[in-house]
Amino acid sequence: MTGTAKNPEYDFLWCPGCGDFGVRRALEFAMRDWNIEREIPMYNNVVVAGIGCSGNLVHLYEGDQPYGFHGIHGRSLPLALGVKMAREDLNVVVVAGDGDFLSIGMEHIAPQAARNLNICAVIMDNGVYGLTKGQSSPTTVEDTVTSSTPYGKLESSLNPLDLYLTLGVTYIASGYSTKPRDLAAMIKRGMEHDGFSIVHVNSPCTTYNDTYALLKGNKAKGIDPLAWEIPDDHDSGSKSAARGIIEQGGVPLGVIYEDESRPSLEQRLAGVRERVTARTPEELLNTFAV
């Protein structure tokens, strides 16, 4: 990327029909609107990507280019913390998949929730390790046969929304990759939220775990859709209401929870800065003077 245009030589491809195309489009909408509203250039945005199919979103971004960091597997959150707390003025977005974020990177979710780190994480959940060709992930349904679970997955499947709510993530939205406009609105609201926001997106893998039919349902075949719209009257400020939505099961679509009362880490830090005056290195040396 050169700041303004995509790299003509870059040849990585998502499979036809991959859900990540829709998520990329949604992020492009959200970031474009964010920049226009604030009259800021694209280079004030940083996209930190996990490793996996979804992480390649950072290279496939269309149009005016944000800064990107494609780091190491599972560590998108601490990388994003480094960027954000070094430069609080930047808009920092994480893009990662369920394997990266919820398996190897799981340990980093709780600390960011406790800190209320002011970033927005967009998680593309396809319920499988796609890039390594089809192993089971934390969100793979129990008993599913994959290349790494030849006799069926013996573990229960993780409910990420339940996890986020329990850990204290202050903005939780759930989306579906085929609805990029709705998704863009959820992502933009997540970027606007002063604190740790996660937009969890069902983004099917057409090669290893094609769940389009399950998500949309098929009346003719008698399949009820997994995805359902959260009603307009849902009180996203209420934790118990949010839990109620999650416990209904399936894939709820919309903003599940938003706690605007909790200050973000940078807001807490601003309070410390008001109370504490830094000493210069000379002043510090004075404290050791013989």
Next chain:
Amino acid sequence: MASRSEIVVRFAGEGGQGVVTAAEMLARAATGVGYHALTFATFPSQILGGPTWTQARIARSPVLSPGDAIDILVAFNDEAYHEHRSEVHDGGIILLDPSITPLPEEDRRCVTVPFDELAKQTGESRAANMVVMGGLSRLINMPLNYLKEFVSLRFAGREKVIEANHMALDLGLAHLAEEDPISDLGEPEKPDYEQVFIKGNDALSVGALHAGIDFYFGYPISPATPVLVYMERNLVGEGKFAYQASSEIEAITGIVGAGFAGKKSMTATSGPGFTLMGEGIGLAWMAEIPCVIVDVQRGGPATGLPTKTEQSDLLAALSPAHGDSSIPVIAVGTVEECFYGAVHAFNWAERYQGPVVILSEHSLAERAQNIPRPDLAAARVEDRDLYKGQNGYLRYESREISPFPAPGGAGAYIANGSEHDIYGDTTHLAKYHIHMTERRFGKLKLLEDGTYESDNASSSVAIVPWGGSKGSALEAFHKLRDAGVDVAWYYTIFLNPLPPAMLEELRSKDLVLVPELNYQGQFAGILRSLGVKAEAITQYTGLPFRPTELSERIRTRLAESRQPQAVNA
């Protein structure tokens, strides 16, 4: 009464008895008067209790190591007496509580002071170590008022505590008023330059602050925790961030993120944490992100010896990550070098745009010492070459180092832990892997400005220690030179890349002896791989070298090498 140029006092007992602070207090008070002093501490990995000992070496001229045999042993309990008595030299003194019965065959001078009983009289039962100090002031002939001044400063504002401690000092002195001092250090000569009395970890932290650190992220681990504590307290203000990480993995990736964002960032850890950081350090090398990683070494591997000293992480520091990389390493060897080494490390990181490792070690981190006050104006600070142009910049197009674009400014690119093309996008093409690998290694050339020390360089054999063994080795070198042994001295803190001129000189030697605290002889092995006839003199006890013992080992080895048989490298 003989006049001696130095004295070594060891305090041994149980954690919580004031043993840890005793040596530091004595050393601090001594430097206040004009003596030179250095402490050594070793303690068990537990909050309270457990066998603990600390040592202070006080002299009329600057001291370089914890020293050799003990002049005065202060034994707070029976176990401490039995454990340490053999290290007291024949003319030394053992200071004991009367509850401890010396062995019948004990032929050293034993002096008893009822530490706890006298302490109780002051109303401050924790003042036992002050009673000891009072007694010591008699035995080493140091005026009590220096200790009293120190107490007043340390407990400023707490009048009752000061009063009780002053009383404890008086009681201790009165109790030993009739005893003959062991020695007379002579009148101290206050140096004519400004000094600070500081520990290695604090000196390193102040060095980082002088270098302009913006971002510190670290996880508690012995013996690196004091750096985290110092940074949390002092790295504050607009645009500054110091914070406790949830793991070393979080710490390293956090500082890489901050480095990418254009800031000067650092973390400090010890062996176990350093191992966890390996992948993140590789990322910084690959994506060309400046950052500084401090490894305060302890005994290893795994959890190892958390509170003992060792120099066994050199191979890990040079190659903490998988794959083709060569991480710049600065190994500090004195408290003063902890300060300057930190400044150099940031300068290197900024200059070559990549990670730099500082190797310190337990004995140095916990060592409190008087050093000349660092001259901040003379310690030059470098900043990275920031990209200031328009969009359209290809970050990795050049085969050499190129300006660094920071988010918030034009020149957006992707910092990538995967191999990348000139745009920063992931690639598997050989031409780019060749281009980028050569670009990354080529930048190391920018770091070949390291300085080094040498003495009697014309000799065909040399002593070349690294890191914290410097002090003991330098004292051993002086002993050998005083005894007329022809041997050269070389030393640098810049272990990778080594100063090219020093390496060239070492290649011309018939034998290079490397005293180092590890089993393998890690630095000697590296020197051999660089064409130097190097051989290690190792120790792996968890303790530093003793200068006299080391000088004997070197002398023996040199005598062997002068026999006609071939050198076995």
